[in-house]
Amino acid sequence: MRNYPPEPFRIKVVEPVKMTSQAEREEEIIRAGYNTFLIQSEQVYIDLLTDSGTTAMSDAQWGAMMQGDEAYAGSKNFYQLERAVQEVYGFKYVVPTHQGRGAENILSRIMIKPGDYVPGNMYFTTTRYHQEANGGKFVDVVIDEAHDSQFDHPFKGNIDIAKLEMLVAEVGAEKIPYICLATTVNLAGGQPVSMQNMREVKDFAAKHGIKIFQDATRCMENAYFIKKREPGYGNKSIKDIVREMMSYADGCTMSGKKDCLVNIGGFLALNDTDLYVKACELVVVFEGMPSYGGMAGRDMAAMARGIFEAIDYPYLEHRVEQVRYLGDRLIAAGIPIVLPVGGHAVYLDAKRFLPHLAQDEFPAQTLAAHLYIESGVRSMERGIISAGRDENGNHRYPKLELVRLTIPRRVYTYAHMDVVADAVIALYTKRETIRGLRFTYEAPSLRFFTARFELI
Numbered sequence: 001m002r003n004y005p006p007e008p009f010r011i012k013v014v015e016p017v018k019m020t021s022q023a024e025r026e027e028e029i030i031r032a033g034y035n036t037f038l039i040q041s042e043q044v045y046i047d048l049l050t051d052s053g054t055t056a057m058s059d060a061q062w063g064a065m066m067q068g069d070e071a072y073a074g075s076k077n078f079y080q081l082e083r084a085v086q087e088v089y090g091f092k093y094v095v096p097t098h099q100g101r102g103a104e105n106i107l108s109r110i111m112i113k114p115g116d117y118v119p120g121n122m123y124f125t126t127t128r129y130h131q132e133a134n135g136g137k138f139v140d141v142v143i144d145e146a147h148d149s150q151f152d153h154p155f156k157g158n159i160d161i162a163k164l165e166m167l168v169a170e171v172g173a174e175k176i177p178y179i180c181l182a183t184t185v186n187l188a189g190g191q192p193v194s195m196q197n198m199r200e201v202k203d204f205a206a207k208h209g210i211k212i213f214q215d216a217t218r219c220m221e222n223a224y225f226i227k228k229r230e231p232g233y234g235n236k237s238i239k240d241i242v243r244e245m246m247s248y249a250d251g252c253t254m255s256g257k258k259d260c261l262v263n264i265g266g267f268l269a270l271n272d273t274d275l276y277v278k279a280c281e282l283v284v285v286f287e288g289m290p291s292y293g294g295m296a297g298r299d300m301a302a303m304a305r306g307i308f309e310a311i312d313y314p315y316l317e318h319r320v321e322q323v324r325y326l327g328d329r330l331i332a333a334g335i336p337i338v339l340p341v342g343g344h345a346v347y348l349d350a351k352r353f354l355p356h357l358a359q360d361e362f363p364a365q366t367l368a369a370h371l372y373i374e375s376g377v378r379s380m381e382r383g384i385i386s387a388g389r390d391e392n393g394n395h396r397y398p399k400l401e402l403v404r405l406t407i408p409r410r411v412y413t414y415a416h417m418d419v420v421a422d423a424v425i426a427l428y429t430k431r432e433t434i435r436g437l438r439f440t441y442e443a444p445s446l447r448f449f450t451a452r453f454e455l456i
Contacts, residue, residue, distance in 0.1 A: 004325045008314040009410060012059065019045050025373050033452025034369040034437055036378050045376030046416055047408070051344050053099075053257035053264060054408035058309060061261070061302040068298025071291075077300035078291040081267070084304040088311060089216070090243045091251060091269035093276040097287050098294030100217055100255025101126045103268035105286060107213060107253055110278040111177040112136040119167055120180035120215075121159045122146060122187050125386055125446060127180065127215060136177070139167055146188040147399040149338045149349045154229045156191035156340075157184055157222075159201050173208040182215040183222040183245060187382055187400065190218070190323075190342020192225035195233065195244060202248040216252040216269075219245060220259040220310045221343030224320050238311040251275070258344070261306030261409060265295045315410075319343075323407050325414060329421040335428055338402065348403040348424065350383060354431055359384050361436025361456060364401045367427075369453075370434050371403070375423030380404045386448045 020028070020043055032038035036049060047054070069075040082094045097103045104127050112118065114135030120127070121142040128138045141163040145151045159181065168176065181201060185191045205212050223241040227233050233241060246252060250272065256265040268283075270276045280290045287294035295303075309315060320343050327341030336352035350357075350364035357363040364383035371377055383401035390396055405420060437453040 002324075002328065004321050004414065005314070005318045007410075007413065008318050009058075017045055018042075019376055022373065025376060029369055029373055033440060034365065034455070035448075035451055035453065036368050036372060036380060037449050038452070039372065039378060043376075044372075044378045046412065046420060047378050048345075048405045048420065049378045049380050051258055051406045051408050052255060053262075054411060055257070055261045055263065055306075056408070056410040057261060057263070057302060057306070058410075060309070061305045064301040064305045065298040068296060068301055070297045073289050074291055075297040075300065077297040077304065080304040081300045081307075084307040085267065085269055088239060088242060088307050089246045089252065089269055091246065091271055093270045093273075093279075095268040095270070095276070095279045095283050095290060096293030096295050096300060097266045097268060097283065099257055099264060100215075100253055100266040101130070102287050102294055103253035103255075103266050104130045106268055106279050106282045107251075108134045108136070109282055110275060111211075111213075113177070115175065116177050117167060117171050117175050118178065118180055119159075119164060119176065121157050121182055121193065122185050123387075124182065124186055124215065125388075125448070127182075129446060131180075139163075141167065141179075142185065142188065146185065146191060149189070149336070149347070149352070149400060149402070152339045154192075154225070154340070155194035155197060156188055157182065157193040158197040159193070161200055161204055164201070164204055168208055173210055176208075176210050178211040178213050178250070179205055180215060181212055181249065182217075183219045184225075184343055186218075186344075187386070187398075187402075188342075189338030189347045189400075189402070190221070190344045191340075192222040192229075192343065194230055195226050195241075196230070198245060198248040211250040212248065214246065214249040214252040216246070217255045217258050218344055219252075220316055221320055223311075224316050225343060238313055238316060242311065256303045256306070258409075259310050260303045261310055262299060262303045265299045265303050267293070319407075319409055322412075322414065322417065326405065326407070326417040326421055329417070330424060333421070333425045333428070335424055338400070345404045345406040347382070347400075348379075348405065350401045350403055353403075353428065354434060354436075356432060357434075357436045359397055359401060360395070361438075362453070363436065364403050365453060366434060366437050367403045369437070371423060371427055374427045375419070377405075377420050377423050380406065381448060385451060388445065388447060
C-alpha cells in the first residue's frame with residue numbers, strides 16, 4: 001500500500017461547517033439553476049469548487065498582514081513582493097495585479113494585435129478570452145495525449161513542437177506574438193510540462209524570434225513533478241527547479257491565489273524594459289499604481305511570505321500527495337478519472353461516468369450538480385460549458401468532458417478526502433438514473449460562471 005505524507009502543520013484556527021439534508025440540497029441546487037458556482041457557500045459541506053484563493057494562510061502570513069503598509073505609492077510591501085519574485089522566479093520586473101486575470105489582460109493588451117495567433121498547451125477560459133478580446137486567435141499545440149483521459153503520460157502538458165512548426169509555416173512567425181506555456185495544464189487534469197520540453201520550446205522560439213510567457217499559476221506543483229519524474233532533478237531543490245523553468249521564458253502571468261498561498265492577488269513578471277514600461281501604463285488604468293496594482297499592502301506582504309512557503313518541500317509533497325490519495329481511492333473503486341492524477345485536482349471523466357448522456361446534455365455540469373445533491377460536496381464543470389461557443393455561435397466540443405474536484409491548500413484532511421471518495425462511489429452506483437440538463441440562461445461569454453439550467 002502506498003504511503004501518504006501526514007500534514008506538515010498543526011491546525012490553530014477552525015471554521016465550523018455543517019452537513020445539510022438531501023432535501024435542503026435539492027432545494028438549493030434548483031435555486032442555483034444547477035450551477036455549482038451559484039450555490040451559497042454556507043450550503044456546502046466540502047468545497048472543492050476551486051483552489052483559487054481558498055488557501056489556509058500560515059501564522060507567519062497572518063503576522064505579515066498586520067504589518068501592511070497601505071501607502072498609495074511606494075509601499076514597503078511591494079518591495080518585499082518584488083524581491084521574493086526576483087529571488088524565486090528570477091524575473092527582473094514585477095507588476096502587481098488584483099489576481100491572475102488582471103495580469104492576463106495587461107499582457108494581452110501589450111502583446112497581441114488583431115490577426116495574431118497565440119499558441120498554447122490547451123486553452124484556459126479567462127486566458128483565451130483576453131487573447132481573443134484583443135484580436136488574437138488561440139491555437140492548441142499541446143501533445144495529443146493530453147486529450148485522452150486514460151493515457152498515462154508523465155508530462156501530458158508538453159507542447160508538440162511539430163504543431164508549432166506547422167503554425168509558423170502556415171501563418172508566419174511575425175503573426176505569433178508569444179507562446180503561452182501553462183505550468184501545469186489545468187484543463188488537461190493538472191498535468192505538468194517537462195523541463196526538456198521547456199528547453200525545446202525555448203530553442204524553437206529563439207530560432208523564430210518568438211517570445212514565451214508562462215502561465216505560472218501552479219508552477220510549484222509542476223516543479224514537484226519534475227523533481228519526482230524527470231531524470232537529473234531528484235536531488236535539486238524546488239527553488240532551483242522553478243528558477244530553471246522560468247529561465248526558459250520572457251515573463252509570466254501569476255495568479256497568487258494558487259501557488260503563492262494567498263486569498264487574493266497576482267502579478268505580471270517581465271524581463272524586457274520596454275514591455276515593463278507599457279505594462280506600468282496599463283496597470284494604472286485597469287488595476288492601480290505600479291506599486292500596488294489592485295492589492296492592499298497587507299495582501300502583498302502575505303504573498304511575499306507565501307512565495308517562500310510554497311517552495312518548502314514538505315508542504316509541497318503533502319499538497320500533491322493528498323490529491324493523489326483521493327485519486328487512488330477512486331481508481332481502486334473503478335471510477336473513471338483523468339490519468340495520471342494531477343497536482344491540484346482529481347478530474348472525473350463525465351463521458352465515461354455518464355455514458356448515456358450526449359455531450360449536448362452537459363454530462364459534466366450534470367455530474368457536478370448531482371454530486372452536490374448526493375453529498376454536499378461542491379465541484380466544477382470543465383467541459384462543453386466551459387469551452388463556450390465559437391465565432392459562429394456553435395458549441396465547442398472538447399474531447400475532455402470533466403468534473404474537477406479541486407483540493408484547496410492546507411484546508412482539508414485525508415478524512416475529508418474519504419468523504420469525497422465515498423460520495424463519488426455512491427453516486428456511481430446509481431449513475432444510470434441521472435438525467436441531463438439544458439440551458440434556461442446562457443451568458444454571451446464565460447458562461448460557466450453564471451449560466452442556469454434545468455433537468456431535461
